[in-house]
Amino acid sequence: MMADKMFHTELIKKCLIVFFISILVSGCSKEKQEKSADEVAVAFFDAIYNQKDINQALVLCSERFAKEVKQQRSANQVARRLFNMSFDSVEIDAALGDKKLREEFNQEGSLTILFTGLRQEKLYKDLKKIKMIKQGNVWLVDEILPDPMPI
DSSP, X not given: OHHHHHHHXXXXXXXXXXHHHHHHHHHHHSOOXXXXXXXXXXXXXXXXXXXXXXXXXXXXXXXXXXXXXXXXXXXXXXXXXXXXOOOSEEEEEEEXXXXXXXXXXXXXXXXXXXXXXXETTEEEEEEEEEEEEXXXXXXXXXXXXXXSSOO
């Protein structure tokens, strides 16, 4: 009788361990949550301006735009030459865009990105407009569009 109880207790413990391991494994195998166009755009600019990591930014570009970015040797050069902006630190916000178009057709759209940052202890604000495209289930930065508010 006592041996039966011990066997039952061990069996329950083993079943619980297998159950928890299977939950962990199934949670890890699920596909990553799809990032929105806004999140990808902010991550791209964050890689350039805050992380200063051109390789991290390249992962978030379409093949065509990645060629343009690769021509620069550093994140600082991308910031100055492609976007004509430099910051010591910056906050990035996907302010405006044709969200309705992206939600309905789920393939491409434009975003206006708002930058609020410091350069030599002075506060600067700027806007950049970019085109986003969707390849498979991933949004990518595809093109720099003309400035939304020309100087």
